[in-house]
Amino acid sequence: MHGVITGLAVPNQPSPPFYSKTLPEMTSQPPKKKQRRRKSGRGDTGQLERFDSLPWTSSLPDTDDDPFSALAGLNDFEGGVLSLEEIDESEYGLELPKGNQKGGKKQEKPTKRKRKESDGDEVIGKEDKDGEARKEDKDGEARKEDKDGETGKEVKRNKKKKKKKKKAKKSKESVENEEETATVAETNGKNDVEEDQIDDTEYHAWYELRLHPLLMKSISRLKFKEPTPIQKACIPAGAHQGKDVIGAAETGSGKTLAFGLPILQRLLEERDKFDRQVEEKGQADEQVVSRGLLRALVITPTRELALQVTDHLKQVATGTDIKVVPIVGGMSTEKQERLLKARPEIVVGTPGRLWELMSGGEIHLVELHSLSFFVLDEADRMIDNGHFHELQSIIDMLPMIREGHPEDTQNCVTASSFQRKKRQTFVFSATIALSSDFRKKLKRGSMKTKIDGELNSMEALSERAGMQSNAAIIDLTNASIMANKLEESFIECQEEDKDACLYYILSVHGQGRTIVFCTSIAALRHISSLMRILNVNVWTLHAQMQQRARLKAIDRFRGNDHGILVATDVAARGLDIPGVRTVVHYQLPHSAEVYVHRSGRTARASADGCSIALISPKEASKFSSLCKSFSKESFRQFPIEASYMPEVSKRLSLARQIDRVMRKESQDKADKSWFQRNAESIELIVDENDSEEERVNSIRKKKASSANLKKLQQELNSLLSRPLQPKTFSSRYLAGAGISPLLQQQFEELARQKLGDTGNPGDNKKKMVVIGQDYVEPLQALRSSGQEVIVDPKGAADKRRNLDTLRRKRKEEKRRLHDQKRKQRKMLKAGGG
């Protein structure tokens, strides 16, 4: 039977607490329904059409929905202009070029021998010098030995042999070392790459893609056994057919290499051609590419993503001499200019900093005729965030390449004709809001009419960037757009109960990495402050943080198997951190796309994971629109063990009081220093002679406040020193839904206390018995007791309409009665008069 979900939310609970309130549009449903729905996939056109009908794509926040806006004074959304702070490149593995090459000068084409040196093949060069030095020494010794006679000669010969062996061994070792750490190496695959090192049977799926041996070597080193579907589909089109590519595939499906490998492939092919010609003719033709020109520009919406993409490309480019450099805000501009002096072939950056350098005339970034690849990663995000105008300006700087107009590339003096081959445009995202219209237009090549218009859509943007009508459109997103192994769920609760739900999830099921997403920075601050008071260690990440702190937060989160990151949507796109098991949507995002990207931080690269959305009554309609966007008919309800909640509420109530007192104190301090600062700035002498009574009052208030704080903290500490227990807790038998690391710690502490109480640790009779089921992480809890709930947006809309009609009728009836009474009163008055 499918009934309204009230009371069904948490099975076997006699009096459902806050989280069992009803979302009107949902009805309970046995789990098998979901499987049936998944099987019924949709055709391609259907999938694209669904983007057209996304009802909930407004990027404008609904400020009324955010109860935290008051906390920060303003709503502090994560977008907006970011402050530029200096970070230390060495801390983040960014390489600074050592040489001080002159920018703008076309690099001299090195001979093969020369290239080895200029490429930084220092080990080999050094070896040679050492060898010569040794030769000199040897000659000296030999002369000496001539005097010593025959025996001396024999000894010398043996020594020579040994030295030769040693030298060979040393040079072998140095080559091995070089292979391990090299960012620069031989480009000629046939010399260096021992293809037999790669297991043909294990990597056979890659061989079909005909990648360069150096790339194959990197792939085998990274142990990527086979290409992901998006890589399989994009590499032939991008690398071998030279096509533009629009790629859409689920989050975590390897899109970075789907565009990265074609770029590296083409650059390596060009190098091979160069080497072949040098070998055959002694020098390369003019058409063959020289090094040191910008060949690929990859633009990402966030700094973290740019750094991550750079790292990923560098990993695959190891063993080649192709340089990849990130250009992002938060690093000093001078340092980035130095990075660019190394004349990297691939630059990955965010629009803001890229444009800053381009508009400042940075020579490596404005010589764009050599550009062979222009990539927009997470393209749809860049349309609706604050960097759109910079992106538009960058695109306007690209040399125009019109189909059927080869002269567009002829007048260029900086690029050789080999590079004047058509520039390829790659546009990638998990949620490209491609309309079916866009696809049709691309197929017909009929977008030309729009070229002078505003670049406010994916279509116009891609076209302006030079996207050709024969672009390969590869849309591998499934019907729900979500990663296959992602289990989505929700908890319905009042806005004020979200903290309790979150604390419950983190403390009872807090295993594996968790990311908690908020829409506003104020909410993020609220949560992180409460959780820290409750001894739950969280890191935060939002756009107003300094870049150094942002990267540190990610690093620390990455370094802790059970880390918790509270983040705004700045972390929603692209962040690839392995082992993220759970994503919690503390607040629903403002668009369906962001929901997809947030959830996609888990269940990546064929791992599984779960997402939990906390839905307040105000968000119910947004949630049902979301379900509609993804053609979702049912959602799982995340199970909450009700017996834990009284204890959770007790702790939270204390934590909130502590938070309030602390906020008040810091607000007072801030106000005071603000007043003093301003008074000083206008040279006002502040009269500190409050009346005696006022001073005494103020001191008394402060004392009372700190005594109160101390008391609250003591009370909370005593609660926190015990594990979070269900209401049915027996002091002799501890039982829990799962033993999370936090719980484990608390159990141990409690056991220690108990043992301490007896004064005799060996007293077995008094020993605590801890009964804990095996640890249950959110995904397991969801799988074992989550309930499938039908989402019926149409029913919900009907219900809402009926309610509106009813309300309107009641109002009209009330007004009618009111008017009637007034008339009667008037008549009575008139009659009396």
Ligand SMILES: Nc1ncnc2c1ncn2[C@@H]1O[C@H](COP(=O)(O)OP(=O)(O)OP(=O)(O)O)[C@@H](O)[C@H]1O
């Ligand atoms: N062929 C492969 N085999 C195994 N793992 C891979 C393969 N290709 C990429 N990966 C790994 O998969 C993870 C996700 O890749 P990537 O970040 O490129 O995904 P994405 O599709 O861009 O995700 P998002 O849409 O969230 O940005 C990375 O850790 C990457 O190293």
